[in-house]
Amino acid sequence: MYQVQTLNHISPKGLEHLGANLFALDNEGSKPDGILVRSADMHNMELGPQLLAVARAGAGTNNIPVADCSQRGIVVFNTPGANANAVKELVLAGLVLSGRKIAQGIAWAQTLIAQTEPVAKLVEKGKKQFVGPELAGKKLGVIGLGAIGVKVANMATHLGMEVLGYDPYISIDAAWNLSRSVKHCVNLSDLVNQCDFITLHIPATADTKGMVNAKLISQMKHGVRILNFARGELVNNVDLISALKSGRVGAYVCDFPCEELLGVEGCVCLPHLGASTPESEENCAVMAAQELSDYLLDGNIRNSVNFPSVSMPRGEGNRICVIHKNVPGMLAAITDVANKAGLNIENMTNKSRGDYAYTMLDVTGLVPDEVGSGLLALPDIIRVRVL
Numbered sequence: 573m574y575q576v577q578t579l580n581h582i583s584p585k586g587l588e589h590l591g592a593n594l595f596a597l598d599n600e601g602s603k604p605d606g607i608l609v610r611s612a613d614m615h616n617m618e619l620g621p622q623l624l625a626v627a628r629a630g631a632g633t634n635n636i637p638v639a640d641c642s643q644r645g646i647v648v649f650n651t652p653g654a655n656a657n658a659v660k661e662l663v664l665a666g667l668v669l670s671g672r673k674i675a676q677g678i679a680w681a682q683t684l685i686a687q688t689e690p691v692a693k694l695v696e697k698g699k700k701q702f703v704g705p706e707l708a709g710k711k712l713g714v715i716g717l718g719a720i721g722v723k724v725a726n727m728a729t730h731l732g733m734e735v736l737g738y739d740p741y742i743s744i745d746a747a748w749n750l751s752r753s754v755k756h757c758v759n760l761s762d763l764v765n766q767c768d769f770i771t772l773h774i775p776a777t778a779d780t781k782g783m784v785n786a787k788l789i790s791q792m793k794h795g796v797r798i799l800n801f802a803r804g805e806l807v808n809n810v811d812l813i814s815a816l817k818s819g820r821v822g823a824y825v826c827d828f829p830c831e832e833l834l835g836v837e838g839c840v841c842l843p844h845l846g847a848s849t850p851e852s853e854e855n856c857a858v859m860a861a862q863e864l865s866d867y868l869l870d871g872n873i874r875n876s877v878n879f880p881s882v883s884m885p886r887g888e889g890n891r892i893c894v895i896h897k898n899v900p901g902m903l904a905a906i907t908d909v910a911n912k913a914g915l916n917i918e919n920m921t922n923k924s925r926g927d928y929a930y931t932m933l934d935v936t937g938l939v940p941d942e943v944g945s946g947l948l949a950l951p952d953i954i955r956v957r958v959l
């Protein structure tokens with residue numbers, strides 16, 4: 573029985589994929605084999621030696637200590653694309669909110685109840701302060717053309733916007749899905765200096781943190797409207813607030829409120845609602861639970877952010893799963909241990925990713941305990957499981 577801990581609310585539709593006879597859900601989680609998480613910050617969490625995998629029901633994994641997990645042989649999964657439509661739809665709202673001063677208008681309309689003049693009269697007198705531009709005919713810059721960025725870019729072409737995209741690492745799949753009317757920018761300056769609206773769809777990493785700062789803003793069009801449904805850390809808030817005050821930035825719509833942004837004129841903060849739809853919560857939970865179950869029960873890895881994708885159909889015998897360093901001689905050393913134990917290797921697969929690699933052997937015959945201990949005694953072996 574595998575113990576699975578949930579650190580956030582995970583849609584019950586997903587949890588149904590963890591069969592009750594094989595998995596025990598334990599929210600206190602003293603010694604979980606697997607963790608299901610959404611946005612909970614795991615950086616200061618103590619991860620026990622028994623922990624095998626963390627599945628993020630969502631896209632961003634910056635709340636998970638991924639490098640540390642890799643070193644300890646903990647596989648981290650995410651759910652690529654499972655919440656992309658939910659975010660795309662909120663970006664549509666964000667585009668309109670950034671231009672038409674809707675949030676400010678709604679807040680102002682609520683104040684009219686206390687006035688002495690009739691509300692309808694006050695509305696007609698006051699509405700001119702909330703005039704804002706249409707989207708059609710304007711230029712939208714999409715930074716990051718992954719699952720969400722592609723959907724946003726394609727949607728914007730249907731709104732009559734001229735769309736520019738920047739992503740030096742775009743995947744082949746994403747490129748196939750991108751509307752051919754999206755203009756490709758080879759550098760960021762080329763995108764930011766012509767766009768009326770800019771939307772961020774990149775992960776928060778050491779390279780991207782603080783990317784929207786005074787220097788980049790100085791290259792943008794005066795009055796540019798910026799949308800951030802990716803991560804708060806991508807934007808230097810001090811520089812952004814000063815640009816809002818000077819009018820260089822016309823509006824900032826973001827999904828990541830923080831102390832310094834609340835109450836700043838021109839800033840519209842949503843409470844991290846990008847993926848908050850029943851459909852997206854369910855998609856993410858189902859995908860994450862399936863990934864976790866497939867790994868815990870059969871050792872297969874799909875959609876990991878720190879280990880390679882490795883899957884093999886399960887045969888009759890035992891399966892030996894080895895996480896190891898990506899260094900020469902590992903396959904020979906692993907198969908040598910199996911051979912010495914008299915095991916016949918029926919099927920075998922091995923893949924590497926960066927500094928790490930994963931090998932699975934399907935063998936006939938019972939696997940003696942000394943195989944596990946023999947493998948673990950080899951240099952550069954991180955984790956061994958016999959399933």
Ligand SMILES: NC(=O)C1=CN([C@@H]2O[C@H](COP(=O)(O)OP(=O)(O)OC[C@H]3O[C@@H](n4cnc5c(N)ncnc54)[C@H](O)[C@@H]3O)[C@@H](O)[C@H]2O)C=CC1
Nearest residue numbers: 631632716717718719720739741773774775801802846847
């Ligand atoms: N507001 C919310 O609730 C949500 C926020 N997110 C955030 O949005 C981000 C993107 O999500 P997805 O599109 O699903 O991820 P994805 O992995 O499909 O796409 C990210 C894209 O960014 C590109 N990229 C990376 N570094 C870049 C750089 N320096 N410049 C330009 N492009 C760069 C990658 O090549 C990739 O194509 C997530 O990492 C997460 O932080 C995701 C889902 C929900």
Ligand SMILES: O=C(O)CCC(=O)C(=O)O
Nearest residue numbers: 610611630631632847848
């Ligand atoms: O689970 C959520 O609500 C947040 C989703 C998110 O930020 C992500 O998928 O990166």
